[in-house]
Amino acid sequence: MSALNYISMALDVVVSPVGVVSLFLSVLLGLIFGMLPGLTATMAVALLTGLTYSFDGPLAVLILIGVYIGAISGGCQSAVLLNIPGTPASAATAVEGYPLARQGKAGLAIFVSNASSFSGTMLGIVCVVLFTPLLTRAALKFNSQEMFLLTVFGIVICGNLTSGGRPVKGWISGFIGLLFSQVGLDTVNSMARYSFGIINLTAGISLLPVMIGLFGFPEIVDAFNPESRTIIPVSKFRIKEGFAVLRRNIVNVVRSAILGVTMGAIPGVGEDTGGWLSYWAEKRSSKKTGWGKGEIDGVVSSETGNNAAVGGAIIPVLSLAIPGSAPAAVLLAAFWMHGYRPGPLLMQDTPEFLYYVVVFMVFSAFMMWLLASNISRFTVKILQIKNEILMPIIFVCCVIGAFVVSNRMFDVKLMFAFGILGIVMRQLKYPAAPFLLGIILGNMADENLRRALILNKGSIASFFTRPISLFFIVFILALLVPQFPIAAKLVKGIKQRRRKKS
Amino acid sequence: MAEEKTTQEPADEDRFAGIDPVTGAARSDGKEHLDFATAVLLLGVSIFSVILAYGYYVSSGKVFYASPGLMPVIIAGGVFLLALSLLVQSLKGSSVKERAGQVCEAIPRGLKSKRFLNSSAALGMFWVYIFILLEFLPFWLASLSLLFAVFAYLKASSLIKCIIIAGCSIGGIVLLFQVAFRVPLP
Numbered sequence: 274m275s276a277l278n279y280i281s282m283a284l285d286v287v288v289s290p291v292g293v294v295s296l297f298l299s300v301l302l303g304l305i306f307g308m309l310p311g312l313t314a315t316m317a318v319a320l321l322t323g324l325t326y327s328f329d330g331p332l333a334v335l336i337l338i339g340v341y342i343g344a345i346s347g348g349c350q351s352a353v354l355l356n357i358p359g360t361p362a363s364a365a366t367a368v369e370g371y372p373l374a375r376q377g378k379a380g381l382a383i384f385v386s387n388a389s390s391f392s393g394t395m396l397g398i399v400c401v402v403l404f405t406p407l408l409t410r411a412a413l414k415f416n417s418q419e420m421f422l423l424t425v426f427g428i429v430i431c432g433n434l435t436s437g438g439r440p441v442k443g444w445i446s447g448f449i450g451l452l453f454s455q456v457g458l459d460t461v462n463s464m465a466r467y468s469f470g471i472i473n474l475t476a477g478i479s480l481l482p483v484m485i486g487l488f489g490f491p492e493i494v495d496a497f498n499p500e501s502r503t504i505i506p507v508s509k510f511r512i513k514e515g516f517a518v519l520r521r522n523i524v525n526v527v528r529s530a531i532l533g534v535t536m537g538a539i540p541g542v543g544e545d546t547g548g549w550l551s552y553w554a555e556k557r558s559s560k561k562t563g564w565g566k567g568e569i570d571g572v573v574s575s576e577t578g579n580n581a582a583v584g585g586a587i588i589p590v591l592s593l594a595i596p597g598s599a600p601a602a603v604l605l606a607a608f609w610m611h612g613y614r615p616g617p618l619l620m621q622d623t624p625e626f627l628y629y630v631v632v633f634m635v636f637s638a639f640m641m642w643l644l645a646s647n648i649s650r651f652t653v654k655i656l657q658i659k660n661e662i663l664m665p666i667i668f669v670c671c672v673i674g675a676f677v678v679s680n681r682m683f684d685v686k687l688m689f690a691f692g693i694l695g696i697v698m699r700q701l702k703y704p705a706a707p708f709l710l711g712i713i714l715g716n717m718a719d720e721n722l723r724r725a726l727i728l729n730k731g732s733i734a735s736f737f738t739r740p741i742s743l744f745f746i747v748f749i750l751a752l753l754v755p756q757f758p759i760a761a762k763l764v765k766g767i768k769q770r771r772r773k774k775s
Numbered sequence: 776m777a778e779e780k781t782t783q784e785p786a787d788e789d790r791f792a793g794i795d796p797v798t799g800a801a802r803s804d805g806k807e808h809l810d811f812a813t814a815v816l817l818l819g820v821s822i823f824s825v826i827l828a829y830g831y832y833v834s835s836g837k838v839f840y841a842s843p844g845l846m847p848v849i850i851a852g853g854v855f856l857l858a859l860s861l862l863v864q865s866l867k868g869s870s871v872k873e874r875a876g877q878v879c880e881a882i883p884r885g886l887k888s889k890r891f892l893n894s895s896a897a898l899g900m901f902w903v904y905i906f907i908l909l910e911f912l913p914f915w916l917a918s919l920s921l922l923f924a925v926f927a928y929l930k931a932s933s934l935i936k937c938i939i940i941a942g943c944s945i946g947g948i949v950l951l952f953q954v955a956f957r958v959p960l961p
Contacts, residue, residue, distance in 0.1 A: 441864065445817065445857045451850045452824060459843040466831055466843055467824075497897040497929065498890055661929035666944045668901065669918045672909075673952055676961045682909065685961060689905050696894065701809055719846035726840040756860065 279625040283632035286331045299336040300640040303343020304648060307360055308351050309670060314344035314360050314544075314600040322607040330611040334626075335633045337607050341600055342394055342637040345544055345583055346645055349386035349576055354379055355667065357489040361480065361713060362544035362579040364706050365552040367488070369564070369571035376567050383649040384515040385569055386576045387642055389526065392519070393577035394638040396530035397537070397584020402631055404534070404588070415539050417725035418736050422745035423539070424718040427546050429752050430553045432707040439702070440756055446703045450711020451718065453478055460720045473683040482675040482688035483712050487705040489671045490692025496664035522573045525555050533578035537585020543601075544582040545713055549706075551578025584634070591615050591627060808877035810865035817858035824851035900925055914960040919945050 286292050299321065306317035317340045325333035348363030353370035366386060373382040415423070428451065432443025456467045457477030468474035519526070529551035536547035555574035556564050564571065586601035590608070592615075608615055613626050675688035695705055729735045736742050754760045825848055832844030839845060866874065885891055900921065908917035922941035931937060952958040 441857055441861050445854065445861065448850055448853045448857060449817075452847065452854065455847050455850065461841070462835060462837070462843050464831060464835055464843040466847060467827065494894050494897040497893040499893075659931060661931040662926065662940060665922050665925040666948075669922065669945070669948060672905070672918075673948070673958065673960060677958050680959050682905075682961060685905055685909070689901065692901075693898065701806070701813055715846075715850075722849075723841055723845060726845075731838065731840040 276628060279628035280632060282625055283331070283629045286335055286629070287632060287636045292332065292335060295332060295336050296339050296636060296640050297644070299339035300343040300637055300644055303340035303345075304347035304350075304641070304645055306340070307344040307347020307349075307363075309674065314341060314348075314362070315603055317341070317344040318600050318603040318607065322603060322610065325607075326610065330613065331629055333611050334608065334613070334629055335637075337604055338630065338633045339637040339640065341604060342580075342583060342634065342641050343644075344600070345580055346387065346390040346394075346576075346641050348579075349390065349572075350383060350645075350649065353382045353386060353572075355489070356492050357667070357671075358484065360544075361484060361709065362548055362582070363575075364484075364488070364545065364709060365548040365575035365579070366572055368552070368706065369568050369575075372565070372567035373569065373572070378567070378569075380649070381515055381518075382569065382572055384512065384646065385518050386572050387645040387649065388515060388519055389529075389573045389576035390580040390645070391638050391642040392526050393530050393533055393580030394583060394634065394641070396527070396577070397534050397581040397587075398631055398634045398638070399584075400530070400534040400581070401584045401588055401591070401634070414741060416739070417721040417728070418739055418742040419745065420539075421718050421721040421725060422736070422742055422749065423546075424714040424721075426745050426749055427549065427710055427714055428707055429749050431549050431710045432704070433553075433752060436704055436707075440752075442701075442703050443707050444753075444756075446698065446705070447707030447711045450708035451715045452711075453483070453708075454712045454715020455719065460716050461723055473681070476679075477716075478687065478712065479678045479684055480709075480712055481678045482684045483691045484709055485671045485674050486688040486691030486693075487695040487698070487708060489667065490688070491695045491699045493664045493668045493671070494692070494696055496660040518569050518573065522570055525570055525574050526577050528554055528558075529574040529577035530581040533581030534585035534588075536578070537582030537601075538588045539585075543586060544579040545710065547582030547585065548575040548579035549710065551575055551581075587630060587634075591619060591630065807865040807867075807869065808874050808881060810861055811871075811874040812878045814858045814862035814865060817854055818862070821851045821855035821858060824854070896928070900928070909961050915945050915949055918948070 287296065302321070303314070303317050307314065318337055321336055321340050325336050328336070344360060345362055348358055348360035349366045349370065352358040352363040352367035353374050356367050356371040358364045358367050370382045370386065373379065428447035429444065432445075432447045433440045436443030436446075452467075454477075457475055458465055465475045532551045532554055533544075533547035536550055537543060552571055552575040555570055559568075559570060561568055561570065587604075590601050590605050605615060608626075613619075613623055615626070619626060671688065672685050675684045676682065678684050698705055698708070725735060726733070736746065755764065828844040828847035828851060830844070831847065832839055832842040835842045835844065904917060904921040908920060911917075912920070919941050922944060923937055926932065926937035926941060927934060932940065949960070953960050
């Protein structure tokens with residue numbers, strides 16, 4: 274059969290009445306999961322994997338892809354409106370989106386986020402079709418050395434971006450996050466670290482209680498202070514204005530999509546880093562000065578980046594059966610459950626599957642944009658609710674979000690503890706985002722560093738002889754070194770000497 | 776002076792002293808004494824972490840590069856260096872004694888501030904909810920009690936409206952999470 278036949282088979286599934294209703298409900302469910310703090314894309318895909326067990330294979334795949342795309346996109350709404358990222362992938366969106374909402378531009382911010390999510394997903398799909406073999410080869414060049422350095426690089430740029438002019442504070446936050454990620458059994462020898470005999474801590478620190486505590490708690494507690502109890506006016510915006518922002522950001526969108534797809538394609542990195550890296554790239558190239566105070570270009574880059582990573586994460590799933598992110602891992606398991614065997618033999622065993630995925634992603638992206646744009650008309654009204662009513666209700670949702678991770682009260686208590694830490698960090702102006710990224714990437718850094726050293730019998734030479742690894746080292750040092758007073762003095766001295774000579 | 780400089784072209788002499796080379800924003804925020812206190816605390820935490828990590832290395836019986844102590848030592852070392860850098864920055868134009876004095880003065884002032892008292896009230900209510908109410912009462916009753924108490928404390932509305940809003944919210948939450956999504960509640 275030809276490609277056209279496979280595409281028409283996929284279209285048959287999508288445009289059938291059952292297909293349309295399933296797509297609508299799955300994307301809507303994904304958006305709701307993404308919006309609610311504590312419910313993640315991984316959870317949404319996992320939940321629907323069970324529910325679609327008895328469905329036909331293609332229909333189940335359509336539902337699972339729909340919920341995945343919906344959940345990653347939905348996270349931006351709570352990030353913009355409440356400064357609580359619905360999913361970790363939207364943390365970068367909150368940096369610029371929330372200040373925009375505080376300025377009364379929540380509608381514009383959400384419209385632009387949705388449109389960027391759509392663009393990111395579509396460009397991600399194009400990359401799936403065009404670059405699957407190429408990107409798979411590139412991603413496979415990332416060995417343990419590169420993976421370790423990529424995590425350090427992530428922390429360093431995230432610290433730089435969110436520190437409001439004091440990178441040292443951002444990096445401290447990131448490194449403390451890395452230190453917390455070491456709590457629990459280590460991934461190589463299963464030895465308990467920093468658990469102090471507390472059994473619950475030997476399982477490690479779950480990401481969600483930390484995320485909710487760090488981001489949500491300070492906002493909630495702030496509602497108790499009279500000066501923060503202001504109702505934010507939501508000014509109306511014209512769709513034209515939103516499209517003008519997007520037109521102005523075409524280069525930004527393309528760059529962010531490429532970065533997002535690449536990050537998504539690297540196994541274990543995923544949507545979070547895709548969003549952050551795209552935001553960083555835009556901030557570096559932009560001449561604007563309002564970063565951190567509501568720069569709409571930042572929303573475009575982070576949302577395009579994290580949604581393009583969805584396409585990227587599917588590339589290794591399809592070609593190597595290696596998931597690029599946590600939700601993609603659940604998706605892979607679901608594909609297996611429905612009888613599809615992604616991997617090198619995919620095109621030989623089930624050639625129609627690639628076309629199903631591509632067509633379903635395209636339709637899911639359209640459905641996501643349509644639904645998200647309509648939902649946002651109602652969600653922006655959240656800002657009209659008095660803070661002293663809204664925030665306690667959000668707190669109860671946060672408690673549920675922390676609890677459902679492992680169905681244990683320990684995680685709720687952990688959220689409370691990290692919430693207090695979040696308040697202290699905010700008071701002392703330490704950004705929370707690098708801390709979160711540290712927790713996400715910590716175990717990956719540990720595992721890869723030790724693997725690289727064990728394979729090279731303790732020698733660090735391989736870090737300097739591999740080109741990609743060397744590139745990361747140079748980049749990290751270029752960001753870090755100037756912040757240390759000794760290095761700063763050295764550079765100053767050299768410059769003064771040069772001036773005297775000239 | 777530092778605040779007046781533009782983002783694009785920070786002067787060379789300020790590049791590493793008061794202006795961030797990436798954002799161009801001013802570094803000094805008038806809270807250097809708090810940075811000083813944080814840096815001292817972080818130095819202590821990093822040393823404590825290194826000591827514990829060394830213990831993991833010894834008890835694992837493996838070579839250092841393969842032991843569970845390697846990564847914690849590297850991370851804690853990083854925290855130590857960064858805390859040291861923060862300490863040096865916070866001591867610019869001042870002495871350890873002066874900064875310590877400022878910290879001692881700031882603590883009672885902070886404890887008496889309205890913001891601290893309001894935040895403490897919030898934390899107190901949430902603590903009671905998480906550590907007492909949720910342990911002994913069903914979720915809906917514990918949450919209803921919390922919402923009503925918080926609404927009443929914040930004078931969000933009249934008492935009757937507070938009860939209605941709290942009841943509707945909890946009803947909605949239970950319906951959405953437990954009934955619709957079958958999510959187990961605490």
